[in-house]
Amino acid sequence: AEPVTVFAAASLRNAMDAAIAAWRADTGQPAIAAYAGSSALARQIQQGAPADIFVSANPDWMDVLEQDGLLRAGTRVDLLTNAIVLVAHGRQAESVDVGPSLDLPALLGDRRLAMALVEAVPAGIYGRAALENLGLWDKVEARVVQAPNVRAALALVATGEAPYGIVYRTDAAASDNVSVVGTFAAGTHPPIVYPAAVTAESGNRHAAAFLAFLKGPAARAIFERHGFGVIR
Amino acid sequence: MSLSVALRHRFPGFDLDVAFEAPAGVTALFGRSGAGKTTVVNAVAGLLRPQAGRVAVNGWELFDTESGHWLPPHRRRVGYVFQDGRLFPHLSVARNLRYGRWFTGRRAEDDRFDDIVDMLGIEPLLARRPGALSGGEKQRVAIGRALLAAPRLLLMDEPLASLDEARKAEILPYLERLRDRTEVPVLYVSHSVPEVARLATTVVTLRDGRVAAAGPAAKVLSDPDSIPDLGVREAGAIIPATVVVHHADGLTEFEAAGGRLLLPRIEAEPGRRIAVRIHAQDVILSRTRPEGLSALNILAGRVAAVRRGEGPGVMVQLDCGGERLLARLTRRSAEALELAPGAPCYAILKSVAVARGDVWTPMSG
Amino acid sequence: MSLSVALRHRFPGFDLDVAFEAPAGVTALFGRSGAGKTTVVNAVAGLLRPQAGRVAVNGWELFDTESGHWLPPHRRRVGYVFQDGRLFPHLSVARNLRYGRWFTGRRAEDDRFDDIVDMLGIEPLLARRPGALSGGEKQRVAIGRALLAAPRLLLMDEPLASLDEARKAEILPYLERLRDRTEVPVLYVSHSVPEVARLATTVVTLRDGRVAAAGPAAKVLSDPDSIPDLGVREAGAIIPATVVVHHADGLTEFEAAGGRLLLPRIEAEPGRRIAVRIHAQDVILSRTRPEGLSALNILAGRVAAVRRGEGPGVMVQLDCGGERLLARLTRRSAEALELAPGAPCYAILKSVAVARGDVWTPMSG
Amino acid sequence: MDWLGPDAWQAVALSIRVAFWATLASLPLAVATALLLARGRFPGRQILNVIVHLPLVMPPVVTGYLLLLTFGRRGAVGSFLAEHFDIVFAFRWTGAALAAAVMGFPLMVRAIRIAVEAVDPGLEQAAGTLGANRCWVFLTVTLPMILPGVIAGALLTFAKAMGEFGATITFVSSIPGETQTIASAVYTFLQVPGGEPAALRLVVVSIVISMGALLVSETLAQRATRRVKGR
Amino acid sequence: MDWLGPDAWQAVALSIRVAFWATLASLPLAVATALLLARGRFPGRQILNVIVHLPLVMPPVVTGYLLLLTFGRRGAVGSFLAEHFDIVFAFRWTGAALAAAVMGFPLMVRAIRIAVEAVDPGLEQAAGTLGANRCWVFLTVTLPMILPGVIAGALLTFAKAMGEFGATITFVSSIPGETQTIASAVYTFLQVPGGEPAALRLVVVSIVISMGALLVSETLAQRATRRVKGR
Ligand SMILES: Nc1ncnc2c1ncn2[C@@H]1O[C@H](COP(=O)(O)OP(=O)(O)OP(=O)(O)O)[C@@H](O)[C@H]1O
Ligand SMILES: Nc1ncnc2c1ncn2[C@@H]1O[C@H](COP(=O)(O)OP(=O)(O)OP(=O)(O)O)[C@@H](O)[C@H]1O
Ligand code: MOO
């Protein structure tokens, strides 16, 4: 049978690969995933890309596709959640209390805070909102360096180029030389959700089934193992 | 008319304005360095688009700026031996030689290929590339390449300049045969008067972009006015003669206006009219008929004119039975012999002074 | 010893193995196309690293493959006139000419610059780029560039090949002066025997990468064995003579072994020893002393040898008071005059047959 | 084989295919463009020049985006080609090749153009006098003379195609087995925790392949150069 | 001015500065490398050749990452330079210039190398016989002869620097006013829905700038070519 083609945000790669493997083991149906930035994938779907399912790291792009009528009506679901954390260079960095009392400027000294692009990449946008919410943004704005994506921001911390960074919990977990020193409370930023939907042009009769599988308990276990929160 | 050239072109600092007509055969372009010879040849080949002019070969118009007609170089079918070689560095000598034949489709003529390769002595070089050739070898390959292109017009810009005498002596007869046996007109640039005298049907002398003299080779080369262009040592007269008999000792006897001539043998049947070029400086004059000299040729004549040049020399023009002969003497001799117009005298000429190349069969044209 | 050359080098298909020693002055390299002349010059300049050999100039070793000594080209201080020009296309003519002076630091000598520019007639070209020069103009600039580099050794590979006679006549005296007034040895490649005869102190003839003859110019050029290399029309003898007096009519009188000679004036004070080159084919022989001829020079001598060549000619060697003279005659004349070894006879020579370039002041060496 | 994993091997095979065809297909056009730019004297020459350089000047993502808009299924050119010639670039390996070709084009054109500008026109004239028309002159003289430049240009394009990712992933996405090249696979590996070793292995493979191409091109170019120098 | 916004203008100014210095600073090294590759006969020549081509072969992100590891504060070279010469690349515009220079290096080297290989060694020999040592021969003959190639290489690097984004942003991130070049600003705009018009405006500005550089380079190269052809 034609494999189900999943267009998924690049940060989902490990989890989605595992989910696809599980689905295949389960149903014998093949599926393949193309990973890239959510913006690129959304534009490709706008241009008629052969995607059956789109999983975005960002509700905005899903909204765009929905408005354009490119999603199969009624299939959109919020699939996953994530959290942003403050990470520090080194395996055993001291934990801090991420809250309004955090003296982030003192922690940084004359050095830098690594984030993803604060106006463009979801992790950066959430991170900035959280800092603003905590009244820290104005104090550290000048010290922020913006990487093109979360992994690049993480790399800056891992290499010690920046002593601290703000990244997804899912990224921080597995990295050497980086330790999570605090988590931003869910209320400090808009909810971090990964919406998913079947595309309007999808002709694959297994697409809906696959999306349902992603919502199911088998997939949930996988996503949780990779650090994501799962929305029921 | 075989070759008709009219050109005007202006480079910054140089102004070319020439026009000449030449019959079939070899037209020599003669002139000092920078006189405009290569410029003329380039215009004929179509590599330079002159500001104004017209060139036609055997009535076939190559271009005419007035009518706007312009044949591109590759449709002109010229064989051009460039002053600066221009062999294709990426092709072997053999492929260089055969280059033109791709476009003439005359692959059958392989005997001509062998002939030319042989004549030029480049057989051992065929597999080599031009980068590994000596200067003269390059030049020979360039000559071969032009000849093998089956051209309708040959352009040769100092083709023999860096060749040794022996090699020249092998190539010149080939060019003569080409001139005599084919209809291919040749435009030939050279600084060598003997070469030109031997090959040229017509001589055109350029001076600073203008034609200084043009006409049949015999006339231009024996014109005392051309001496500045030719160099005084090359001055001489060309006189007609008839083959009488070939002698067993390698000499041929001719009948000329002022008497009999014995010269090195040439290949021409008795009765044939030929032309002989006699260098002014090879002629000795005497008021009395000399006896017992090794020089075999004594022509009787009368002094027509005595022209003083610079330095110690004078140029004496003789009238030998209607033909003009030139003799270059010291002023002292001219005075000692009391040579004045009208004075009878004898011209003495050694047989060997006349090189084989100084005797030839004139063209009908 | 001024120039000492020993080289062995093998190209695929060509094998060079030459050694010669030459005194101060001009050493002419003579030989047919592909004989190895340019290869020798390149090795001397350091552009070719020969497989074995040694070259020294005035005792200064340029390289010696045995000791491993190798002076890079830019430390050899040679002025090289290349067979293929090699002007710098991106520099004006003036900057081409001055190129070598950057490295000699001799900016003061601007009179020499003007002299050379003047002699070469390239003053109007100074601001131009080489791309817009004619073939001969390029060659003249190349000569100027080499001369102006203040070289310790001049290498000239057919420097005058594409120049007209008039231009050559202007450049040759300059080279003569260079030879006579400076210590700079010159290695000179040429196919022109008159040029070589005029300039060369020493002649080295190459044949297929080997030295065929080497020695003082007078000796090699008048050696009948060299005739195949020189061409028969260039054969001749070089005899010594002493300046006696300069006459008012532009002639100079010389005392030679066989008698008095009247030749075009040369610049040399009376008493000065000079050398005269007499072409074999310019000499007429007579058994009796001829009278009333325009030819002014009559030398008495005795036949030393008669050598038959191919064709109708013979080469007669005369003994004129101990010096050897060559005369080229037809066989018929030789028989008519009964020229056999020992026979007394007279050699007749026109003054004007001896070109200005055929008389020169021999080098001391 | 396990060392890389089957997906990665697919990406390697695809990258080679993409790079090969991108190089080969753009060669004729690049040569023609280089000739036009070096020799042509026509109005609009500078505009062509600018267009050729655009993929270099624009961020690759933008180039990919413009390709998507133009050659995509809904794009003006894309829909035309699909309808009339059944040629589809969108989300096919051919699209990846197109992206790589476009990105490598300025490099290839420039390399060839420099070589064209160094050709001695005297040789072309000589060929002309021997009867060769423009086309023959080009094939028998110009082309052999510029061959080192053409080979260098081809190598640059091939190497660029191996490394190109921004435009490719934006234009044709990164669909395993169809459009996922080494570079886009590397990118996606780098987006997730623990992907670095796999990414590194792929990079090494791509370097080895390009090294092979480099050696081949050097040998060919050396031979061509020696020919051109006439030795 | 309002048309772009002050941040964008900052990015434009920075891009020009980065591209200019990347080009200028890599020129001498590129010329030397091109000469070595074209003329040198030393062991390791092919290794140098491979290294020069790496930035082309590797995905830009990888190059950026390697730069970070090498020239970063903790990197071997980076820490050395910072300590002994007080030269810091990390998060500075100089780092962006370094990234652009590295990415443009293969292009520049290749352009120059093609030109070097077309130089007639006979002219260099002639200069040698006139007393010029290697260095002078290079300055007075080789360099003028290869100038069109050098200019072309500089232009390629400049244009590439205007468009480079992957390696730059990975190495020095995007700090407005410090390391945010046009390309990273464009990328930022393209990540969010509706950012296209702003991105497009920036791209147009960068094209206009590169067009200017292109025209200047064409004029210079034409002049240099005419010189080299001796007319
Ligand atoms: N690089 C090379 N490789 C192979 N053979 C060569 C090379 N250079 C020269 N030769 C050969 O060596 C021989 C001598 O060449 P050279 O250039 O020294 O001749 P030459 O005496 O200067 O001749 P010419 O008067 O024609 O210039 C020629 O046969 C030539 O083909
Ligand atoms: N492209 C050009 N631009 C300017 N002047 C030129 C150009 N080409 C030739 N000339 C000039 O035109 C004149 C004639 O040049 P041409 O090459 O026709 O001379 P030539 O008679 O062939 O001389 P030579 O015997 O030295 O080869 C020369 O003074 C030369 O400097
Ligand atoms: O330069 Mo790229 O090719 O940045 O993605």
Ligand SMILES: [Mg+2]
């Ligand atoms: Mg000429």
Ligand SMILES: [Mg+2]
């Ligand atoms: Mg030679």
